[in-house]
Amino acid sequence: MDGFIHQIFSGIATGGIYASVALALVMIYQSTHHVNFAQGEMATFSTFIAYTLIQAGVPYWVALAATFVISFAMGVAIERIFLRPMANAPELSSVGVFIGLLLIYTSVSGWIFGYTIKTFPTPFDTGHPMLGGYVSGHELGATAVTLVMLVSIYAFFRFTRLGLAMRAAAYNPVSSRLVGVRVGWMLALGWGLAAGIGSIAGCMVAPIVFLDPNMMAGILLYAFAGALLGGITNPLGAVLGGFAVGVIENIGGAYLVGTELKLTMALVIIIAVLTVKPSGLLGKTVQSRV
Amino acid sequence: MTTLTEARSVRTGMPTLDVKDLHAAYGLIRVLHGISFVVDAGGITALLGANGAGKTTTLRAVCGMVRTEGQIQLNGTRIEGRPTEDIVRQGVAHVPDGRGTFMELTVEENMRLGSYTRYDKDVEGDRERMFGYFPKLKERYRQQAGTLSGGEQQMLAIARALLLRPKLLLLDEPSFGLAPLIVKGIFEIMQRINVEEKVSILLVEQNASLALKIADRAYLLETGRIVFSGPAAEIRQDENIRRSYLGY
Numbered sequence: 001m002d003g004f005i006h007q008i009f010s011g012i013a014t015g016g017i018y019a020s021v022a023l024a025l026v027m028i029y030q031s032t033h034h035v036n037f038a039q040g041e042m043a044t045f046s047t048f049i050a051y052t053l054i055q056a057g058v059p060y061w062v063a064l065a066a067t068f069v070i071s072f073a074m075g076v077a078i079e080r081i082f083l084r085p086m087a088n089a090p091e092l093s094s095v096g097v098f099i100g101l102l103l104i105y106t107s108v109s110g111w112i113f114g115y116t117i118k119t120f121p122t123p124f125d126t127g128h129p130m131l132g133g134y135v136s137g138h139e140l141g142a143t144a145v146t147l148v149m150l151v152s153i154y155a156f157f158r159f160t161r162l163g164l165a166m167r168a169a170a171y172n173p174v175s176s177r178l179v180g181v182r183v184g185w186m187l188a189l190g191w192g193l194a195a196g197i198g199s200i201a202g203c204m205v206a207p208i209v210f211l212d213p214n215m216m217a218g219i220l221l222y223a224f225a226g227a228l229l230g231g232i233t234n235p236l237g238a239v240l241g242g243f244a245v246g247v248i249e250n251i252g253g254a255y256l257v258g259t260e261l262k263l264t265m266a267l268v269i270i271i272a273v274l275t276v277k278p279s280g281l282l283g284k285t286v287q288s289r290v
Numbered sequence: 291m292t293t294l295t296e297a298r299s300v301r302t303g304m305p306t307l308d309v310k311d312l313h314a315a316y317g318l319i320r321v322l323h324g325i326s327f328v329v330d331a332g333g334i335t336a337l338l339g340a341n342g343a344g345k346t347t348t349l350r351a352v353c354g355m356v357r358t359e360g361q362i363q364l365n366g367t368r369i370e371g372r373p374t375e376d377i378v379r380q381g382v383a384h385v386p387d388g389r390g391t392f393m394e395l396t397v398e399e400n401m402r403l404g405s406y407t408r409y410d411k412d413v414e415g416d417r418e419r420m421f422g423y424f425p426k427l428k429e430r431y432r433q434q435a436g437t438l439s440g441g442e443q444q445m446l447a448i449a450r451a452l453l454l455r456p457k458l459l460l461l462d463e464p465s466f467g468l469a470p471l472i473v474k475g476i477f478e479i480m481q482r483i484n485v486e487e488k489v490s491i492l493l494v495e496q497n498a499s500l501a502l503k504i505a506d507r508a509y510l511l512e513t514g515r516i517v518f519s520g521p522a523a524e525i526r527q528d529e530n531i532r533r534s535y536l537g538y
Binding site for chain 1: 406
């Protein structure tokens with residue numbers, strides 16, 4: 001029983017990471033109707049930046065904040081430089097750009113920072129198990145950081161003028177222009193925010209899975225499964241889906257399929273959702289005229 | 291409160307909108323073939339014509355939503371070729387066909403988006419005034435806009451446009467799909483808005499008799515060309531035009 005509860009707790013901890021990356025995916029999906037395959041690799045690159053800063057002696061939290069800002073700027077730049085010219089291009093062109101970005105990011109990460117696996121520091125106390133031994137200090141801390149980030153992002157979208165404009169631009173770009181919203185910039189800010197969220201998720205997961213250029217490859221799959229499970233058109237659904245996938249993955253890995261086959265669970269979830277309920281648990285059904 | 295006649299008599303020489311030799315095309319399909327028209331300061335200009343005459347395209351052209359050639363002046367400033375967002379920020383509010391409601395957002399958020407470009411202190415007061423014109427919006431304030439009826443969405447679209455504090459209001463078929471009684475109410479309020487908000491209006495309407503009642507100037511469009519123009523009262527009197535073009 002203790003083991004079971006432990007699995008649930010650490011499932012929630014990794015679920016928070018999936019939830020963050022799922023949210024990043026959904027934010028870009030909502031405004032562009034594309035899944036950014038490079039989201040994970042962008043996060044890995046950001047994590048390397050944080051690693052470099054921390055190695056250079058920058059305090060952990062300052063490094064984390066700086067990484068968020070740098071990643072945000074890189075996200076904006078990528079939208080402006082690579083995605084904007086694709087605005088009216090056919091779907092496959094955008095997919096091509098995403099795959100290209102994925103390859104470029106992985107290679108550049110390896111080229112600059114090397115392929116050797118690195119241990120990534122955590123600011124949390126890892127010596128003593130917390131909550132009666134069910135969860136490590138890092139898992140608890142990472143979950144807290146993730147939750148604070150998710151709540152801040154919710155508050156930003158719900159209560160600020162800019163957040164409202166970004167939502168409007170995603171829902172209805174034509175009407176948004178007609179009230180004076182600069183839709184192109186809103187898309188770029190969305191990319192920046194998604195990249196920033198990814199960078200925090202990367203830094204939170206790196207102490208668990210260790211840092212190397214392919215660190216996020218598997219995580220992106222889980223996040224994608226989470227986004228689909230919750231509904232890729234619904235940010236809240238994606239977050240809940242991310243947490244759910246974390247728990248399912250951990251329990252399934254411990255009791256059903258074993259740790260080696262964990263990743264298959266993500267694929268099973270993806271296929272199950274697409275066959276049974278393609279809109280996800282909270283997503284809305286997309287109807288299109290044929 | 292100024293009366294209609296007083297408001298019209300203070301009209302100055304410069305029109306709010308002055309369009310000269312406007313061409314527009316969707317890809318290779320040319321829709322407008324050199325039309326010229328004005329909207330007087332404080333006036334209501336009606337753009338009439340059958341389906342496919344180019345009325346909606348004309349409004350879209352003024353907002354920079356289609357590629358155009360020709361000259362468009364807003365209060366003497368050239369605005370053609372500018373991005374839509376910039377034209378809107380210059381004071382052009384467009385209530386598009388289909389009303390452009392943000393269905394997923396609440397009425398409140400729709401109205402907040404209307405004043406998105408404004409940072410002045412009068413926004414609150416303006417919002418209250420909109421509730422004066424359209425009390426229904428106050429009742430529905432926290433509701434998702436997609437749940438509103440067609441008439442309520444039209445009211446929301448007009449309120450959202452006015453919250454921009456525009457110099458020029460473009461209205462595309464405000465009567466579309468609405469019950470006659472609701473249309474009558476909306477047209478009465480538009481007349482009030484024209485005077486009280488000091489906004490010039492360019493009105494596109496299929497319902498010509500209704501449009502000619504509130505307009506002071508009208509243009510008749512046929513397949514992208516203006517075939518007749520003049521004071522609204524004159525067109526209303528003209529049997530031939532009424533029968534051959536307006537169908538009532």
